[in-house]
Amino acid sequence: MSEVIDSPESPQAPESDTKMEIDWVRCIPFYLLQISAVSVFFVDFTWMAVIMSILMFFPRMFGLTGFFHRYFAHRAYKTSRWFQFVGAVLGGAAIQRGALWWASHHRDHHLHSDTEKDIHSPKQTGFFYSHMGWFMTKENYNFKSDRIKDFTKYPELVFINKHDVLVPVLFFIFCYCVGHFWNGLFDIEDTSTWALTGWQLVAYSFCAGTVFLHHCTFCVNSLAHVWGTRPYKTTDTSRNNILIAFFTMGEGWHNNHHHFQSSARNGFRWYQIDATYMILKLLSLVGIVWDLKPVPKHVVHRTAQAEADQAQQEAENATAV
Numbered sequence: 001m002s003e004v005i006d007s008p009e010s011p012q013a014p015e016s017d018t019k020m021e022i023d024w025v026r027c028i029p030f031y032l033l034q035i036s037a038v039s040v041f042f043v044d045f046t047w048m049a050v051i052m053s054i055l056m057f058f059p060r061m062f063g064l065t066g067f068f069h070r071y072f073a074h075r076a077y078k079t080s081r082w083f084q085f086v087g088a089v090l091g092g093a094a095i096q097r098g099a100l101w102w103a104s105h106h107r108d109h110h111l112h113s114d115t116e117k118d119i120h121s122p123k124q125t126g127f128f129y130s131h132m133g134w135f136m137t138k139e140n141y142n143f144k145s146d147r148i149k150d151f152t153k154y155p156e157l158v159f160i161n162k163h164d165v166l167v168p169v170l171f172f173i174f175c176y177c178v179g180h181f182w183n184g185l186f187d188i189e190d191t192s193t194w195a196l197t198g199w200q201l202v203a204y205s206f207c208a209g210t211v212f213l214h215h216c217t218f219c220v221n222s223l224a225h226v227w228g229t230r231p232y233k234t235t236d237t238s239r240n241n242i243l244i245a246f247f248t249m250g251e252g253w254h255n256n257h258h259h260f261q262s263s264a265r266n267g268f269r270w271y272q273i274d275a276t277y278m279i280l281k282l283l284s285l286v287g288i289v290w291d292l293k294p295v296p297k298h299v300v301h302r303t304a305q306a307e308a309d310q311a312q313q314e315a316e317n318a319t320a321v
Helices: 015-019 028-042 047-073 081-092 099-111 127-131 155-162 166-186 198-221 242-247 254-259 275-285 304-320
Strands: none
Touching: 028 198, 047 081, 047 099, 047 166, 047 198, 047 275, 081 099, 081 155, 081 166, 099 155, 127 198, 166 198, 198 242
């Protein structure tokens, strides 16, 4: 869209229109990555390729859930400078831009959740924009440094955030090299079930694995606001979804998270499996992370039904008086 001049002849475009404007040209690399998932049909299938794809899926998912989300966005625990850099690199391999860009926009989401200022709300902009359209827009491409001043003081984080293509390129090279040297390193026959090639691992792990990872995490913004249960009366439409929780290592307990977002734990109850929290807990036992923020017991038990019961009791008490 051409520049709009603020004058009587050319009125200023509404802010909402600007935020909804997708930069189709800039997003070409994203489209190509999505299309690249079909590359698995042009390489040989082996179970080792599938296994390696899974082995590379969950660490990168943890980079997003454990670092980008719970550490950089919410400061739900503390860690050392070197390990926060490791987390920024690990999350960067998920190819969702830099940790600081990701966390700054996520903080905005919580600040304005499901209001007109929410950057990805299915209630406000529809399913497509909440799922993926929001980060394709010109407005949200920008890095909101004022939202994350607590981390912009680290030059190494600023560097990989500014040069966010660097880690994905290194991950591409890593996938190719692992696959290329795999058979020779372990003396595996090329026709074996456990064989790998460089391009095979690129297709399965870098291409298809990344696309699947993308849409699993995108579902937290979109699907987890329209499908699932709402045990807590939050001011937004967040929901708990066990399927999303499984693939995103605990992020699917989204209503829990919106109810008490500062906790390092999203699965409040024992049966709500939260793999991200389990890993953080293990890391805390060896001193790599510390001060994991807990969920107070009164918060866990303050469910929607409990609130409804309390409101009914208060109404009955008022009537009796």
